[in-house]
Every structure is written in C-alpha cells, then in structure tokens.
Amino acid sequence: MNTILGFSFGGYEVIIVLFVILLLFGGKKIPELMRGLGKGIKEFNNAKATIESEIKEGIKEADKKNIDGAK
Secondary structure, X not given: OEEEOOEEEOHHXXXXXXXXXXXXXXXXXXXXXXHXXXXXXXXXXXXXHHHHHHHHHHHHHHHHHHHHHHO
C-alpha cells in the first residue's frame, strides 16, 4: 500500500490515477512532464544541500567565535 500526502493508495487506485493522467496529458506529453518533474526535484535537492551547507558553516563559525571568545 502506497502513502502519498497522507492518503493510502492500493494497486487499483494507482492504476486508475495513472490512467487518468494518461488521458489528461496524452502519451506524448508524459515524458516532457516527467523531465520537468525531474528537473524540479534536482533543483530542490540542490537548494536543500546549499542551505544545509550554509547552516553547518554558520554553526562552525559560531562555535569558533565561542571558543575564541572564551580564551
């Protein structure tokens, strides 16, 4: 059973959702949509990694200032 955004989907529900997507967008548009989705996920992960590294760097600098200030 798959859970997406708090909703549980069984096998039949997933098949129905995929069929509706195919009907709405057509077979030729789906690869383009997936490419866009992949690019969006990649950009999100890059932004997340950048923010994480900035936070870690800020923590290191704050710790260094605390150690230097304590001496």
